[in-house]
Amino acid sequence: MTKKINVLYIDDEDNNLNSFKAALRRDFKVYTALDAEEGLSIAKTREFEVVIADQRMPGITGVEFFERLVKINPDPIRILLTGYSDISSVIDAINRGEVYRFIDKPWNLEQIKNAIINAAEIYYARKELKEKNERLEKLHTEMNQFVYSLSHELRGPLMSISGISKLAKMEVSEPGIVEYFDMIDSATLKLDDFIYKMLDFYRSTKIENKVVAIDFQGIFDQLIKDYKLKWDLSTIDLSFDVSQDEPFFSDESKIRVIINNLFSNAYKFQKEAGSRWIRICIKTNGNKAYLEIADNGIGIEEKHQSDVFNLFHRATQRNVGSGLGLYMVKESVEQLKGNVVLKSDVGIGTTIQVNLPDLSSN
Numbered sequence: 001m002t003k004k005i006n007v008l009y010i011d012d013e014d015n016n017l018n019s020f021k022a023a024l025r026r027d028f029k030v031y032t033a034l035d036a037e038e039g040l041s042i043a044k045t046r047e048f049e050v051v052i053a054d055q056r057m058p059g060i061t062g063v064e065f066f067e068r069l070v071k072i073n074p075d076p077i078r079i080l081l082t083g084y085s086d087i088s089s090v091i092d093a094i095n096r097g098e099v100y101r102f103i104d105k106p107w108n109l110e111q112i113k114n115a116i117i118n119a120a121e122i123y124y125a126r127k128e129l130k131e132k133n134e135r136l137e138k139l140h141t142e143m144n145q146f147v148y149s150l151s152h153e154l155r156g157p158l159m160s161i162s163g164i165s166k167l168a169k170m171e172v173s174e175p176g177i178v179e180y181f182d183m184i185d186s187a188t189l190k191l192d193d194f195i196y197k198m199l200d201f202y203r204s205t206k207i208e209n210k211v212v213a214i215d216f217q218g219i220f221d222q223l224i225k226d227y228k229l230k231w232d233l234s235t236i237d238l239s240f241d242v243s244q245d246e247p248f249f250s251d252e253s254k255i256r257v258i259i260n261n262l263f264s265n266a267y268k269f270q271k272e273a274g275s276r277w278i279r280i281c282i283k284t285n286g287n288k289a290y291l292e293i294a295d296n297g298i299g300i301e302e303k304h305q306s307d308v309f310n311l312f313h314r315a316t317q318r319n320v321g322s323g324l325g326l327y328m329v330k331e332s333v334e335q336l337k338g339n340v341v342l343k344s345d346v347g348i349g350t351t352i353q354v355n356l357p358d359l360s361s362n
Helices: 014-024 036-045 062-072 087-097 109-171 175-206 216-230 252-268 325-335
Strands: 006-010 029-033 050-054 077-082 101-104 211-213 237-243 249-251 277-285 288-295 339-345 349-357
Touching: 006 014, 006 036, 014 029, 014 109, 029 036, 036 050, 036 062, 050 062, 050 109, 062 077, 077 109, 101 109, 109 175, 175 325, 216 237, 216 252, 216 277, 249 252, 252 277, 252 288, 252 325, 252 349, 325 339, 325 349
Parallel strands: 006 029, 006 050, 050 077, 077 101, 237 277
Antiparallel strands: 211 249, 277 288, 288 349, 339 349
8 A cells, every 4th residue: 555544543551552653653654542532532633544442441441432433433444452351342342333353462563563454455445435336326316317308308309390290291282292201200209219218228227116006007008098199009909907906016117117018019029911919917916916918929939039038139120129128128027026937939929927026015
């Protein structure tokens, strides 16, 4: 270490203080105090990596001193000097004073030098970790603000473009021009869907669970309402079975991510011809919830089934997905402490089952 370690030593015997300072002043920046009050006063005024105290002092013990020091400044690493064997003092020091190490008196010079160096390394490591955690917390807060601000700033103009395009189509009759406006609508819808998925991705992977009472029927009704505004569901036979007879607690936003992406995939990967259907089943039983979405779409080849939950993996060349959907489902399910099972056959269809525990007791 290039920087000299600041050490504070408290002892009620002048001889001990003088010999400590004389022996270690070349290696460390040593400060001394004759009693606990003086030691606490010094600890308030400057930064110390290591604080050492004698256990047997009049008026206040070393353990009691450390207990008070922790309330003033918990950062310095604490070492207790004791000249007698007393297991109750050792236990007391661990529980109340959070002491890093005990050294017997009379202390050995090399032993105490090594103890100070090791303690200082712990101090610097903790300080660095604390600073990194603070920066991470700041970045997390800023990222939350950035993501939601970005989505608002992007989705607002997109909706304006889409609205103006629809109005313009009503004013023209030439097929070629109408086709251009249809292309604009398709592009804005695709970009809006991608922004929405980015928000879902952030919610499902970066935000901790916010446990609330879940209304599965309400969530599903709202999602279906949104789907009907985006897609033509009239050509698909839809079957819903949502059954919830008891309270269930989980993270609503992550459950929306799960249902939204599973239904979205079931719709987008339908066959181009023939009968098409999607079956949705959501049930609660005791402290568990069971979700299943099945379809008779194009299916997934067996060689892709172990990878479809990976980020940006696509199991088909059909250019309708971002490769995010099933990854977000897996991440959300894992954060909700559940599991997901996929069964699929090419040309027959896909069934995905999700099991979630109630999080009210976690």
